[in-house]
Amino acid sequence: MRNAAPADLLVTGFGPFPGVRVNPTTLLARNVARRLAAAGIGARALVLETSYGEGLPRLAAEIASLKPRAVLMLGVAARARQVRVELFARGRASTLHPDATGRPGSARAVVASSAALPTRGRPQVALARLRRAGLVAGLSPSAGRYLCDASYAVALRHPALRGRPVLFVHVPWLRPRPGTRPAARVARFRPHPAALAVALAAIGRDLAVAGR
Numbered sequence: 001m002r003n004a005a006p007a008d009l010l011v012t013g014f015g016p017f018p019g020v021r022v023n024p025t026t027l028l029a030r031n032v033a034r035r036l037a038a039a040g041i042g043a044r045a046l047v048l049e050t051s052y053g054e055g056l057p058r059l060a061a062e063i064a065s066l067k068p069r070a071v072l073m074l075g076v077a078a079r080a081r082q083v084r085v086e087l088f089a090r091g092r093a094s095t096l097h098p099d100a101t102g103r104p105g106s107a108r109a110v111v112a113s114s115a116a117l118p119t120r121g122r123p124q125v126a127l128a129r130l131r132r133a134g135l136v137a138g139l140s141p142s143a144g145r146y147l148c149d150a151s152y153a154v155a156l157r158h159p160a161l162r163g164r165p166v167l168f169v170h171v172p173w174l175r176p177r178p179g180t181r182p183a184a185r186v187a188r189f190r191p192h193p194a195a196l197a198v199a200l201a202a203i204g205r206d207l208a209v210a211g212r
Contacts, residue, residue: 008042008208009033010068012059014075014147017050017100024174025074028197032072035201041208044068050147051099059151063158069211070165071155072121072204075148077170081189083130083196084140084170085123088116091153092145099147117156121167122210126203133199136189143168165207171196 013029016022026047033045046062048055063071077084093105123139130137143149152168155161175190 006067007044008069009204010044010071012046012073014048014050018098023076025076029074031197032200032204036204049100051101052105056154059154063160067160070207072207073168075170080172083135083137085126086140086143086168087119087123089143089149089152089156090116092149094145119167121165129202130199133195135191165210
């Protein structure tokens with residue numbers, strides 16, 4: 001594990017998993033980190049394998065190594081009709097839906113919380129950022145029962161992040177490139193990738209400043 005100066009912000013996304021061959025948060029996390037780095041904020045992108053056995057331990061190890069002052073986590077919610085700012089994590093592991101390795105979650109992979117873990121990422125401020133960018137967005141009381149919720153719990157529990165801002169944002173499918181599909185057939189709630197990246201970068205900046 002490398003020794004590194006604390007990062008201002010860690011931005012996480014996920015790779016593919018069953019039913020999602022191309023995860024939009026892979027490029028989105030890198031885009032957001034790149035925008036913030038260009039603005040002078042020490043942002044790092046981390047794309048996690050969508051697995052309980054590999055993704056969660058790597059997240060914990062990277063947090064321990066980087067000791068970021070704040071964390072912005074991104075995940076895709078394929079059925080969502082808005083960008084969702086997640087208010088809580090519960091450390092759930094789905095026994096029905098396999099991860100990228102084909103294995104389901106288990107109690108050994110994730111320690112569920114007896115009570116919901118609240119975000120430390122100023123969700124109302126993040127929601128305002130998204131809506132000011134013209135994006136359809138709302139607050140969400142549940143991050144699901146899959147790797148997104150499990151990873152959120154890992155970050156919120158991590159001793160290196162005690163008292164630090166941590167926020168998870170779920171995104172729906174993004175708008176396709178212009179011309180690849182008739183505009184009339186694209187749901188209006190689907191966010192434009194550039195507009196979403198700009199709004200998420202603003203949220204990341206807020207988190208990084210709050211964590212200093």
